[in-house]
Amino acid sequence: MNLLRGKVVIVTGASDGIGAKLAATLRERGAKVCLSARNEGRLAAAAGPDDLVIPGDLTDDAVRRAIISKTAGHWGTIDVLINNAGRGSYLAPSEEPVEEARALFDLNFFAPLALAQLATPHLRRSRGSLVNVSSIAGQISLPWLPVYSASKFALAAITTAQRAELRREGVHVMGVFPGYVDTDFQRHASGTAPAVIAGNRRFAVTAVECAEAIVTGIEHRRNTVVTPRAGWLLVWANRLFPGVVEARLERV
Numbered sequence: 001m002n003l004l005r006g007k008v009v010i011v012t013g014a015s016d017g018i019g020a021k022l023a024a025t026l027r028e029r030g031a032k033v034c035l036s037a038r039n040e041g042r043l044a045a046a047a048g049p050d051d052l053v054i055p056g057d058l059t060d061d062a063v064r065r066a067i068i069s070k071t072a073g074h075w076g077t078i079d080v081l082i083n084n085a086g087r088g089s090y091l092a093p094s095e096e097p098v099e100e101a102r103a104l105f106d107l108n109f110f111a112p113l114a115l116a117q118l119a120t121p122h123l124r125r126s127r128g129s130l131v132n133v134s135s136i137a138g139q140i141s142l143p144w145l146p147v148y149s150a151s152k153f154a155l156a157a158i159t160t161a162q163r164a165e166l167r168r169e170g171v172h173v174m175g176v177f178p179g180y181v182d183t184d185f186q187r188h189a190s191g192t193a194p195a196v197i198a199g200n201r202r203f204a205v206t207a208v209e210c211a212e213a214i215v216t217g218i219e220h221r222r223n224t225v226v227t228p229r230a231g232w233l234l235v236w237a238n239r240l241f242p243g244v245v246e247a248r249l250e251r252v
């Protein structure tokens with residue numbers, strides 16, 4: 001049974017990386033897909049002929065309103081919002097300019113929150129899904145991605161609260177916590193990844209694998225997706241032995 005056939009799904013950050021593969025995977029499942037991001041050329045390359053493309057910067061409220069109103073206007077409903085767009089920063093806490101930290105939170109936390117607020121009346125009607133793509137860095141503070149980790153912790157926290165608010169109204173809310181995914185994330189981030197991280201791409205999952213795990217999570221209305229699943233080991237190690245994990249991560 002194909003649970004997403006005919007469903008209307010918005011994917012942010014769909015011009016590249018995980019978002020572009022999400023759009024492709026959803027299209028294969030028969031979903032009606034709306035793609036959004038800034039780069040119009042890359043969005044056009046990622047989109048299929050029947051997809052809706054709404055370019056723009058998600059930190060702009062007018063763009064967020066256009067995404068929701070145009071999608072609902074075009075297809076009459078919204079079944080799934082996937083808040084996937086995000087950006088990293090490898091700058092140390094003592095060095096990250098506060099204005100840049102604010103800009104990172106604007107994209108990684110406030111934009112998903114605002115889009116969710118705009119989409120919620122539609123998701124209540126469709127009894128659909130709200131999906132927030134956090135990170136393993138939203139479960140464990142990674143010292144080489146400090147402000148990014150903080151923004152993804154914030155997103156993880158609001159995801160739990162959104163689930164508590166919306167579950168009784170039939171809306172499914174899912175947090176996604178990817179580990180290392182082979183995309184251009186490092187190139188798009190501020191600062192430089194530590195050499196040991198940048199050189200360890202062989203441990204990364206592909207964007208296709210990550211997208212498949214997210215789509216399967218939506219189909220099964222899971223609360224949480226950790227991908228690769230081995231990431232759970234790190235999450236539990238950190239919950240049980242936080243001092244040990246912190247000391248180990250400090251040496252990276």
Ligand SMILES: NC(=O)c1ccc[n+]([C@@H]2O[C@H](COP(=O)([O-])OP(=O)(O)OC[C@H]3O[C@@H](n4cnc5c(N)ncnc54)[C@H](OP(=O)(O)O)[C@@H]3O)[C@@H](O)[C@H]2O)c1
Pocket residue numbers: 012013014015016017018019036037038039040042056057058059084085086087088107133134135136177178179180181182183184185186188
């Ligand atoms: N790769 C990893 O290892 C990894 C691990 C854990 C979590 N994640 C999370 O997964 C999500 C996708 O990451 P990715 O690896 O696919 O990164 P990516 O390849 O850099 O893609 C990021 C996407 O976000 C869009 N974007 C960036 N700034 C934007 C803005 N201001 N307005 C609208 N769209 C914007 C980009 O498109 P434009 O530039 O065209 O706007 C692009 O489509 C992010 O939330 C990231 O934090 C990634």
